[in-house]
Amino acid sequence: MGTLTYLRNFFTDKYIASVTPTSIYGVRKVCGKIDFARAGTMIEFGPGTGVFTRYLLERIRFDARLILIERNPAFAAILREKFPDPRVTVVHDSAENVHPILDARGGLPADCILSGIPFSFLPAEVRKHILLGSHAVLRPGGKFLAYQTFYQSAAHLRVPLEERFGSIRLEYEMRNIPPLSIYEAIKENGA
Ligand SMILES: C[S@@+](CC[C@H](N)C(=O)[O-])C[C@H]1O[C@@H](n2cnc3c(N)ncnc32)[C@H](O)[C@@H]1O
Structure with a gap:
Protein backbone atom coordinates (compact mmCIF):
# COMPACT_ATOMS: atom_id res chain seq x y z
CA MET A 1 0.00 0.00 0.00
CA GLY A 2 2.03 2.94 -1.20
CA THR A 3 2.21 5.20 -4.21
CA LEU A 4 -1.03 3.91 -5.81
CA THR A 5 -3.04 4.59 -2.64
CA TYR A 6 -1.52 8.05 -2.43
CA LEU A 7 -2.24 8.84 -6.06
CA ARG A 8 -5.86 7.72 -5.75
CA ASN A 9 -6.44 10.07 -2.81
CA PHE A 10 -4.09 12.87 -3.91
CA PHE A 11 -6.48 14.05 -6.63
CA THR A 12 -9.40 14.50 -4.25
CA ASP A 13 -7.56 15.90 -1.20
CA LYS A 14 -4.96 18.65 -1.65
CA TYR A 15 -3.82 18.30 1.96
CA ILE A 16 -2.19 14.97 1.18
CA ALA A 17 0.39 17.07 -0.69
CA SER A 18 2.46 14.10 -1.86
CA VAL A 19 2.20 11.33 -4.42
CA THR A 20 4.30 8.83 -2.55
CA PRO A 21 5.14 7.90 1.07
CA THR A 22 8.36 9.13 2.71
CA SER A 23 11.44 7.05 1.83
CA ILE A 24 13.13 4.75 4.36
CA TYR A 25 16.05 7.22 4.44
CA THR A 41 3.09 9.03 24.72
CA MET A 42 3.79 9.78 21.09
CA ILE A 43 1.60 11.58 18.56
CA GLU A 44 1.76 11.36 14.80
CA PHE A 45 0.18 14.15 12.72
CA GLY A 46 -0.63 13.08 9.16
CA PRO A 47 0.52 9.44 9.27
CA GLY A 48 -0.90 8.81 5.77
CA THR A 49 -0.78 5.06 5.15
CA GLY A 50 1.61 4.48 8.05
CA VAL A 51 5.16 4.39 6.75
CA PHE A 52 6.41 6.06 9.98
CA THR A 53 3.86 4.22 12.14
CA ARG A 54 5.24 0.82 11.20
CA TYR A 55 8.80 1.92 12.00
CA LEU A 56 7.73 3.48 15.31
CA LEU A 57 5.82 0.39 16.44
CA GLU A 58 8.96 -1.69 16.04
CA ARG A 59 10.80 0.66 18.42
CA ILE A 60 8.46 2.18 21.01
CA ARG A 61 8.13 0.65 24.46
CA PHE A 62 5.58 -2.14 25.02
CA ASP A 63 3.74 0.19 27.43
CA ALA A 64 3.89 3.29 25.17
CA ARG A 65 0.92 4.90 23.41
CA LEU A 66 0.91 6.10 19.83
CA ILE A 67 -1.94 8.44 18.86
CA LEU A 68 -2.37 8.89 15.12
CA ILE A 69 -4.23 12.03 14.00
CA GLU A 70 -5.14 11.81 10.32
CA ARG A 71 -7.44 14.22 8.48
CA ASN A 72 -8.10 12.07 5.41
CA PRO A 73 -10.93 9.53 6.03
CA ALA A 74 -9.62 6.90 3.59
CA PHE A 75 -6.18 6.98 5.23
CA ALA A 76 -7.69 6.84 8.72
CA ALA A 77 -9.62 3.70 7.71
CA ILE A 78 -6.47 2.11 6.25
CA LEU A 79 -4.53 2.85 9.46
CA ARG A 80 -7.23 1.24 11.63
CA GLU A 81 -7.13 -1.91 9.56
CA LYS A 82 -3.36 -2.03 9.26
CA PHE A 83 -2.42 -1.45 12.91
CA PRO A 84 -4.59 -3.46 15.31
CA ASP A 85 -1.85 -2.90 17.93
CA PRO A 86 -3.23 -2.07 21.42
CA ARG A 87 -0.70 0.78 21.69
CA VAL A 88 -2.24 2.57 18.69
CA THR A 89 -5.24 4.92 18.65
CA VAL A 90 -6.36 6.26 15.27
CA VAL A 91 -8.22 9.57 15.36
CA HIS A 92 -9.85 10.86 12.19
CA ASP A 93 -9.53 14.59 12.87
CA SER A 94 -7.28 17.58 12.25
CA ALA A 95 -4.06 18.26 14.16
CA GLU A 96 -5.63 21.60 15.09
CA ASN A 97 -7.59 19.67 17.71
CA VAL A 98 -4.61 17.92 19.31
CA HIS A 99 -5.29 19.39 22.75
CA PRO A 100 -8.92 18.20 23.14
CA ILE A 101 -8.04 14.90 21.42
CA LEU A 102 -5.36 14.11 24.00
CA ASP A 103 -7.35 15.48 26.89
CA ALA A 104 -10.30 13.20 26.05
CA ARG A 105 -8.02 10.16 25.94
CA GLY A 106 -5.96 10.84 29.06
CA GLY A 107 -2.88 11.38 26.91
CA LEU A 108 -1.54 14.60 28.45
CA PRO A 109 1.30 15.48 28.47
CA ALA A 110 2.94 14.02 25.37
CA ASP A 111 6.64 13.20 25.00
CA CYS A 112 6.95 13.64 21.28
CA ILE A 113 4.98 14.83 18.24
CA LEU A 114 5.97 13.64 14.79
CA SER A 115 4.39 15.76 12.07
CA GLY A 116 4.10 15.06 8.35
CA ILE A 117 1.37 17.58 7.60
CA PRO A 118 2.11 20.06 4.79
CA PHE A 119 2.42 23.36 6.67
CA SER A 120 2.94 25.31 3.43
CA PHE A 121 -0.61 24.37 2.33
CA LEU A 122 -2.24 25.63 5.51
CA PRO A 123 -3.65 29.11 6.17
CA ALA A 124 -1.48 31.07 8.66
CA GLU A 125 -4.18 30.89 11.34
CA VAL A 126 -4.41 27.09 11.14
CA ARG A 127 -0.61 26.80 11.26
CA LYS A 128 -0.52 28.96 14.35
CA HIS A 129 -3.29 26.99 16.01
CA ILE A 130 -1.54 23.65 15.39
CA LEU A 131 1.76 24.91 16.80
CA LEU A 132 0.08 26.47 19.83
CA GLY A 133 -1.75 23.23 20.57
CA SER A 134 1.39 21.16 20.01
CA HIS A 135 3.42 23.28 22.39
CA ALA A 136 0.65 23.09 25.00
CA VAL A 137 0.37 19.29 24.98
CA LEU A 138 4.11 18.54 25.18
CA ARG A 139 5.84 18.01 28.51
CA PRO A 140 8.81 20.29 29.28
CA GLY A 141 11.71 18.77 27.33
CA GLY A 142 9.21 17.16 24.91
CA LYS A 143 9.98 17.24 21.22
CA PHE A 144 8.17 18.47 18.10
CA LEU A 145 9.62 16.89 14.94
CA ALA A 146 8.36 17.90 11.50
CA TYR A 147 9.39 16.78 8.03
CA GLN A 148 8.49 18.95 5.04
CA THR A 149 9.44 19.29 1.39
CA PHE A 150 12.87 20.85 0.99
CA TYR A 151 11.92 23.99 -0.93
CA GLN A 152 9.79 26.14 1.29
CA SER A 153 9.59 29.63 2.66
CA ALA A 154 10.78 30.10 6.25
CA ALA A 155 7.41 31.75 6.91
CA HIS A 156 5.62 28.39 6.55
CA LEU A 157 7.21 26.59 9.46
CA ARG A 158 10.66 27.75 10.59
CA PRO A 179 14.18 16.04 -0.59
CA LEU A 180 13.10 16.70 2.98
CA SER A 181 13.70 19.44 5.53
CA ILE A 182 13.57 18.10 9.09
CA TYR A 183 12.73 20.51 11.92
CA GLU A 184 13.43 19.65 15.54
CA ALA A 185 12.04 21.82 18.33
CA ILE A 186 12.18 21.14 22.07
CA LYS A 187 9.82 22.63 24.64
CA GLU A 188 11.90 24.47 27.20
CA ASN A 189 11.66 23.58 30.86
CA GLY A 190 9.31 26.03 32.52
CA ALA A 191 7.74 27.09 29.17
C1 LIG B 1 2.81 14.47 2.86
S1 LIG B 1 1.61 13.34 3.51
C2 LIG B 1 2.66 12.45 4.65
C3 LIG B 1 2.17 11.06 4.90
C4 LIG B 1 3.11 10.10 5.65
N1 LIG B 1 3.35 10.55 7.00
C5 LIG B 1 4.42 9.92 4.94
O1 LIG B 1 5.46 10.31 5.48
O2 LIG B 1 4.42 9.39 3.85
C6 LIG B 1 0.66 14.42 4.56
C7 LIG B 1 -0.39 13.74 5.42
O3 LIG B 1 -0.93 14.71 6.33
C8 LIG B 1 -2.36 14.59 6.39
N2 LIG B 1 -2.86 15.88 6.86
C9 LIG B 1 -2.89 17.06 6.20
N3 LIG B 1 -3.39 18.04 6.97
C10 LIG B 1 -3.66 17.48 8.17
C11 LIG B 1 -4.19 17.97 9.41
N4 LIG B 1 -4.52 19.25 9.55
N5 LIG B 1 -4.33 17.11 10.45
C12 LIG B 1 -3.99 15.79 10.32
N6 LIG B 1 -3.51 15.26 9.17
C13 LIG B 1 -3.34 16.09 8.11
C14 LIG B 1 -2.72 14.20 4.96
O4 LIG B 1 -4.02 13.63 4.88
C15 LIG B 1 -1.59 13.21 4.65
O5 LIG B 1 -1.89 11.92 5.13
Whole structure:
Protein backbone atom coordinates (compact mmCIF):
# COMPACT_ATOMS: atom_id res chain seq x y z
CA MET A 1 0.00 0.00 0.00
CA GLY A 2 2.03 2.94 -1.20
CA THR A 3 2.21 5.20 -4.21
CA LEU A 4 -1.03 3.91 -5.81
CA THR A 5 -3.04 4.59 -2.64
CA TYR A 6 -1.52 8.05 -2.43
CA LEU A 7 -2.24 8.84 -6.06
CA ARG A 8 -5.86 7.72 -5.75
CA ASN A 9 -6.44 10.07 -2.81
CA PHE A 10 -4.09 12.87 -3.91
CA PHE A 11 -6.48 14.05 -6.63
CA THR A 12 -9.40 14.50 -4.25
CA ASP A 13 -7.56 15.90 -1.20
CA LYS A 14 -4.96 18.65 -1.65
CA TYR A 15 -3.82 18.30 1.96
CA ILE A 16 -2.19 14.97 1.18
CA ALA A 17 0.39 17.07 -0.69
CA SER A 18 2.46 14.10 -1.86
CA VAL A 19 2.20 11.33 -4.42
CA THR A 20 4.30 8.83 -2.55
CA PRO A 21 5.14 7.90 1.07
CA THR A 22 8.36 9.13 2.71
CA SER A 23 11.44 7.05 1.83
CA ILE A 24 13.13 4.75 4.36
CA TYR A 25 16.05 7.22 4.44
CA GLY A 26 13.70 10.01 5.51
CA VAL A 27 11.96 7.78 8.06
CA ARG A 28 15.28 6.68 9.60
CA LYS A 29 16.68 10.19 9.78
CA VAL A 30 13.58 11.69 11.40
CA CYS A 31 13.12 8.80 13.86
CA GLY A 32 16.81 8.89 14.77
CA LYS A 33 15.94 12.00 16.78
CA ILE A 34 13.47 10.20 19.07
CA ASP A 35 14.41 8.95 22.53
CA PHE A 36 12.39 5.71 22.41
CA ALA A 37 13.39 4.64 25.92
CA ARG A 38 11.85 7.81 27.39
CA ALA A 39 8.80 8.24 25.13
CA GLY A 40 5.59 7.05 26.78
CA THR A 41 3.09 9.03 24.72
CA MET A 42 3.79 9.78 21.09
CA ILE A 43 1.60 11.58 18.56
CA GLU A 44 1.76 11.36 14.80
CA PHE A 45 0.18 14.15 12.72
CA GLY A 46 -0.63 13.08 9.16
CA PRO A 47 0.52 9.44 9.27
CA GLY A 48 -0.90 8.81 5.77
CA THR A 49 -0.78 5.06 5.15
CA GLY A 50 1.61 4.48 8.05
CA VAL A 51 5.16 4.39 6.75
CA PHE A 52 6.41 6.06 9.98
CA THR A 53 3.86 4.22 12.14
CA ARG A 54 5.24 0.82 11.20
CA TYR A 55 8.80 1.92 12.00
CA LEU A 56 7.73 3.48 15.31
CA LEU A 57 5.82 0.39 16.44
CA GLU A 58 8.96 -1.69 16.04
CA ARG A 59 10.80 0.66 18.42
CA ILE A 60 8.46 2.18 21.01
CA ARG A 61 8.13 0.65 24.46
CA PHE A 62 5.58 -2.14 25.02
CA ASP A 63 3.74 0.19 27.43
CA ALA A 64 3.89 3.29 25.17
CA ARG A 65 0.92 4.90 23.41
CA LEU A 66 0.91 6.10 19.83
CA ILE A 67 -1.94 8.44 18.86
CA LEU A 68 -2.37 8.89 15.12
CA ILE A 69 -4.23 12.03 14.00
CA GLU A 70 -5.14 11.81 10.32
CA ARG A 71 -7.44 14.22 8.48
CA ASN A 72 -8.10 12.07 5.41
CA PRO A 73 -10.93 9.53 6.03
CA ALA A 74 -9.62 6.90 3.59
CA PHE A 75 -6.18 6.98 5.23
CA ALA A 76 -7.69 6.84 8.72
CA ALA A 77 -9.62 3.70 7.71
CA ILE A 78 -6.47 2.11 6.25
CA LEU A 79 -4.53 2.85 9.46
CA ARG A 80 -7.23 1.24 11.63
CA GLU A 81 -7.13 -1.91 9.56
CA LYS A 82 -3.36 -2.03 9.26
CA PHE A 83 -2.42 -1.45 12.91
CA PRO A 84 -4.59 -3.46 15.31
CA ASP A 85 -1.85 -2.90 17.93
CA PRO A 86 -3.23 -2.07 21.42
CA ARG A 87 -0.70 0.78 21.69
CA VAL A 88 -2.24 2.57 18.69
CA THR A 89 -5.24 4.92 18.65
CA VAL A 90 -6.36 6.26 15.27
CA VAL A 91 -8.22 9.57 15.36
CA HIS A 92 -9.85 10.86 12.19
CA ASP A 93 -9.53 14.59 12.87
CA SER A 94 -7.28 17.58 12.25
CA ALA A 95 -4.06 18.26 14.16
CA GLU A 96 -5.63 21.60 15.09
CA ASN A 97 -7.59 19.67 17.71
CA VAL A 98 -4.61 17.92 19.31
CA HIS A 99 -5.29 19.39 22.75
CA PRO A 100 -8.92 18.20 23.14
CA ILE A 101 -8.04 14.90 21.42
CA LEU A 102 -5.36 14.11 24.00
CA ASP A 103 -7.35 15.48 26.89
CA ALA A 104 -10.30 13.20 26.05
CA ARG A 105 -8.02 10.16 25.94
CA GLY A 106 -5.96 10.84 29.06
CA GLY A 107 -2.88 11.38 26.91
CA LEU A 108 -1.54 14.60 28.45
CA PRO A 109 1.30 15.48 28.47
CA ALA A 110 2.94 14.02 25.37
CA ASP A 111 6.64 13.20 25.00
CA CYS A 112 6.95 13.64 21.28
CA ILE A 113 4.98 14.83 18.24
CA LEU A 114 5.97 13.64 14.79
CA SER A 115 4.39 15.76 12.07
CA GLY A 116 4.10 15.06 8.35
CA ILE A 117 1.37 17.58 7.60
CA PRO A 118 2.11 20.06 4.79
CA PHE A 119 2.42 23.36 6.67
CA SER A 120 2.94 25.31 3.43
CA PHE A 121 -0.61 24.37 2.33
CA LEU A 122 -2.24 25.63 5.51
CA PRO A 123 -3.65 29.11 6.17
CA ALA A 124 -1.48 31.07 8.66
CA GLU A 125 -4.18 30.89 11.34
CA VAL A 126 -4.41 27.09 11.14
CA ARG A 127 -0.61 26.80 11.26
CA LYS A 128 -0.52 28.96 14.35
CA HIS A 129 -3.29 26.99 16.01
CA ILE A 130 -1.54 23.65 15.39
CA LEU A 131 1.76 24.91 16.80
CA LEU A 132 0.08 26.47 19.83
CA GLY A 133 -1.75 23.23 20.57
CA SER A 134 1.39 21.16 20.01
CA HIS A 135 3.42 23.28 22.39
CA ALA A 136 0.65 23.09 25.00
CA VAL A 137 0.37 19.29 24.98
CA LEU A 138 4.11 18.54 25.18
CA ARG A 139 5.84 18.01 28.51
CA PRO A 140 8.81 20.29 29.28
CA GLY A 141 11.71 18.77 27.33
CA GLY A 142 9.21 17.16 24.91
CA LYS A 143 9.98 17.24 21.22
CA PHE A 144 8.17 18.47 18.10
CA LEU A 145 9.62 16.89 14.94
CA ALA A 146 8.36 17.90 11.50
CA TYR A 147 9.39 16.78 8.03
CA GLN A 148 8.49 18.95 5.04
CA THR A 149 9.44 19.29 1.39
CA PHE A 150 12.87 20.85 0.99
CA TYR A 151 11.92 23.99 -0.93
CA GLN A 152 9.79 26.14 1.29
CA SER A 153 9.59 29.63 2.66
CA ALA A 154 10.78 30.10 6.25
CA ALA A 155 7.41 31.75 6.91
CA HIS A 156 5.62 28.39 6.55
CA LEU A 157 7.21 26.59 9.46
CA ARG A 158 10.66 27.75 10.59
CA VAL A 159 9.59 31.22 11.75
CA PRO A 160 6.30 30.22 13.46
CA LEU A 161 8.11 27.30 15.11
CA GLU A 162 10.85 29.60 16.45
CA GLU A 163 8.22 32.01 17.72
CA ARG A 164 6.61 29.24 19.74
CA PHE A 165 9.57 27.04 20.77
CA GLY A 166 12.60 29.36 20.65
CA SER A 167 15.61 27.93 18.82
CA ILE A 168 15.18 24.95 16.53
CA ARG A 169 17.44 22.60 14.54
CA LEU A 170 17.06 22.11 10.82
CA GLU A 171 18.55 19.22 8.82
CA TYR A 172 17.99 17.78 5.36
CA GLU A 173 17.55 14.36 3.78
CA MET A 174 18.28 14.43 0.06
CA ARG A 175 17.48 10.72 -0.54
CA ASN A 176 13.75 11.37 -0.71
CA ILE A 177 11.41 12.48 -3.50
CA PRO A 178 11.28 15.42 -3.05
CA PRO A 179 14.18 16.04 -0.59
CA LEU A 180 13.10 16.70 2.98
CA SER A 181 13.70 19.44 5.53
CA ILE A 182 13.57 18.10 9.09
CA TYR A 183 12.73 20.51 11.92
CA GLU A 184 13.43 19.65 15.54
CA ALA A 185 12.04 21.82 18.33
CA ILE A 186 12.18 21.14 22.07
CA LYS A 187 9.82 22.63 24.64
CA GLU A 188 11.90 24.47 27.20
CA ASN A 189 11.66 23.58 30.86
CA GLY A 190 9.31 26.03 32.52
CA ALA A 191 7.74 27.09 29.17
C1 LIG B 1 2.81 14.47 2.86
S1 LIG B 1 1.61 13.34 3.51
C2 LIG B 1 2.66 12.45 4.65
C3 LIG B 1 2.17 11.06 4.90
C4 LIG B 1 3.11 10.10 5.65
N1 LIG B 1 3.35 10.55 7.00
C5 LIG B 1 4.42 9.92 4.94
O1 LIG B 1 5.46 10.31 5.48
O2 LIG B 1 4.42 9.39 3.85
C6 LIG B 1 0.66 14.42 4.56
C7 LIG B 1 -0.39 13.74 5.42
O3 LIG B 1 -0.93 14.71 6.33
C8 LIG B 1 -2.36 14.59 6.39
N2 LIG B 1 -2.86 15.88 6.86
C9 LIG B 1 -2.89 17.06 6.20
N3 LIG B 1 -3.39 18.04 6.97
C10 LIG B 1 -3.66 17.48 8.17
C11 LIG B 1 -4.19 17.97 9.41
N4 LIG B 1 -4.52 19.25 9.55
N5 LIG B 1 -4.33 17.11 10.45
C12 LIG B 1 -3.99 15.79 10.32
N6 LIG B 1 -3.51 15.26 9.17
C13 LIG B 1 -3.34 16.09 8.11
C14 LIG B 1 -2.72 14.20 4.96
O4 LIG B 1 -4.02 13.63 4.88
C15 LIG B 1 -1.59 13.21 4.65
O5 LIG B 1 -1.89 11.92 5.13
